Amino acid sequence: METSSASAISDLTSLDVEVKQQVCRALESEGCWENLAHSLGLGILNTAFRLSPSPAKTLLDSYEVSGGTVSDLLAGLRSVGECRALSVLEEALRRSDAEETPMTNETTGEKIT
Numbered sequence: 001m002e003t004s005s006a007s008a009i010s011d012l013t014s015l016d017v018e019v020k021q022q023v024c025r026a027l028e029s030e031g032c033w034e035n036l037a038h039s040l041g042l043g044i045l046n047t048a049f050r051l052s053p054s055p056a057k058t059l060l061d062s063y064e065v066s067g068g069t070v071s072d073l074l075a076g077l078r079s080v081g082e083c084r085a086l087s088v089l090e091e092a093l094r095r096s097d098a099e100e101t102p103m104t105n106e107t108t109g110e111k112i113t
Contacts, residue, residue, distance in 0.1 A: 012073060015070060022092075027056035030084060
């Protein structure tokens, strides 16, 4: 049985639009989107991505349509090396996990709202 965190990591469509935009900006500002495309198996499309006004967004959109997962995107970003997009995505996932985990008062066991 899948947990909500596992399903959030499995489906790229579950990522918040703002997170995707931040990842795209980081990929384009550092120029690492081409290496990411190769890592994700989409390097053959780099010429087409280059023709786009936002190559990184086109790459992520293509990856999403092809059924890409957040966990594979994380692995791809790790294989690219030093790229701010990785820390942007990891931080967003940490925040998402923290929001899904209800906080409780350790003394009373009651949910904190």
